Amino acid sequence: MTELEARIRDLRTSRRNKKSLMTRNVNMLMSTLADPESDRQSVVELMQKSEDAFGEVESVHQSLCASLDDDAFEAEEEWIQKCQESFWKARNSGRKFLTKKGVNKDNVSSSNINACTSSNNDGMVNQFSDLRLALELPKAHISEFNGDPVNYWSFINNFNVNVASKLSNDNARLQYLLQLCKGKARACIESCALLESGGYEIAMNVMRKQFGQPHMILDGLITEMLNRKRISNGDGEGLWNLVSAMKKCEVTLSQMGYLNDLNSTSTLLKIQSLLPIRMQNAWADKAHDLLEKGEPKFVDMIKFIERKAEVSCNMFGRSVGKFATDNGKERPRVKTNNIQTKRKLSCFYCEEEHMLTACTKFLQMSYDDRVKVARDKRLCYKCLIVGHSANKCRREDSKCGKCDSTRHHNLLHPPNKKPEHVVTSR
Template identity: 35%
Template sequence: MLPIAPVVGPELPKVELSYFDGQPRGYWKFIRQFETYVASRVTDDSQRLLYLMHYCKGKAKTAIEGCVMMEASSGYKRAREILKRLFGQSHVIARETLEDLFNAVNFDCTDGEQLSNLAIKMENCAMVLEQMNYTSDLNSLVTLERIVRLLPQVMQAQWANRVDELTEDNREPTFDELTQFIASRARVANSRFGRLANRPRKGHNLKTNCHLQLEQESNSRAKCRVCSQDHAIYKCPKFLALTVQERWSQAKVNGICFVCLRQEHKANECKLAKRCNVNGCEKKQHSLLHSENDKPDIPNCCGFTKSLSSQVCLGMIPVRLMLGNAEMVGYALLDNGSDVTLIKSSCLRYLGLKEDERQW
């Protein structure tokens, strides 16, 4: 251990430096600590080299082991040059620091702790890159977009509104502003009223309170259980090449729902009101599981029926729409023949969403 200067008052705990294992993202932190606590307090280069060898391990230590055979001053200087050349290149450190940030998992908009951790990692990343004058990489649109993709869609929409305000003021969004935005969302989620707003409601799952689309995207990213690739089983070439009987066998073996061909639930738990509809088949199953033996019951007679009523009944169900703290109750019209989902513009405005008007 290094000798430390005497201090006034109670003795302070001994400072132990972090070891450097050759990971570029830890180079600047290690060098700053080494220069502050070792190099500045030792005048002999031979001792500096000895301590440098001691606090390096793995490939970092292997890279400078030969320097102990050199003259003390030259050996220490050479060791520092080797470490910087192999592990201290600014562009490599910047890339690895950002990639470590990009590899964070997607976040639940109700989890304040996850959002706080992301904000802290972003602040640390900014400090490292600012020390190397790499702020241009921080503020690039590619960097900002990759971080925003980690956020739930509700927060992505809120950030889009924030960027629109900046654009109106002739300003561009920056890494620091995105960090402050995520930190503020984390504070709200961790606050008393934030926890109250995100509490589980009767008949609702906490994770689905944010947005139903989040769960749907998570399901779509599940790996196919037939070929282990990143696609849904009904898009799997191997599954489509099977006979109907073999598809049934695969669905049973892998615990896949017979109605929607997803693997998160069983057929008796499926909430999708879907019928086969292949050649008039009314069975509650996916069309890829239809067999020619599944024939609809068609009476061998011909006739007509005169309607005695002029009323038409439509399938309607009550629904609850939630976005952030906005909530409304309405009715949804079920149309099995429709291939689009439509919503009234007044509902969008109430929930704070932008309209995307189309011509049909």
């Protein structure tokens, strides 16, 4: 049995157990509602227990569906729909009971009446406080979804909490879903608005198949985490950005049951290559200690990098590499010219590793061809080096060995001509 199959089996077992608890609470609620002598407090408590139990069933069901393929997903959706119908039926019956049923003063003692009245007053105060708090708090921001699998999981969770859970009509949920989806995400579900019924469920299923496949989310998150430049020494912001991306991967993939892909050695090595050299050495020491107990994990690397990010951002970490005078003022930085002592030779004509004066091809040329090369390459006629003219050449010891002229090189000495007729434009 593979790890995924074992996870699916455990999730189904957990969901079945939570479903049994919900069924018991629902049955107790229905029995209580059938009793004409039932009090409001008992009904409210059983309704709350049933709702909590159903919430746990839904939570496990979502984790299970994230690990299934399309065919198995359809069967599981039919299962949860039956579970929802059972819960909603009991909840609606309880609401009708609370609306119509009042406290029977003839059958309740005065102490119970006072206790019930006090409880009702406290409930009203709490409801009023919650309403006032909701009005005072800023409106929750719901991010839009453009079809990027990396953001699918967070968008769906955000939508369910802030929108879907507060609406009882699927048509209204679908309209809000269309409003929050942009680009290709909206294009793939626009036709669902034309359906008379079931459009919301179909739209959610289409989005899950097109953008919410586990392997798509996994690839997108890992690519987003690793697609960055190597962090330089003292770059605390770069470390924190990497930590944020790693935590996003860890939370999302752990909920989906794909955390082992992050624990692979290849992933950890790629993350290590993004760190500064000193930090890579420090992680190698840390990993060596972890290898004595087991394999280093993704969570271990998160803790390690987060610790280094904290250190780099405190007052001592920020001062690393800065030199200060005795009075605490930072010394001014002086620009210096970095001169390379070793320079690779390159011929100006053939670009091989030798000087122009040693170039066989250049030596075999005629006088006119050499002058043309010097002119085209903008070389000094005196030293045959680029960057200045013969009039500005500082090579005082450079002179023609044939006529002792200080205005041209040996290789540019004209054959069978007097020195005064030599071209010296460069």
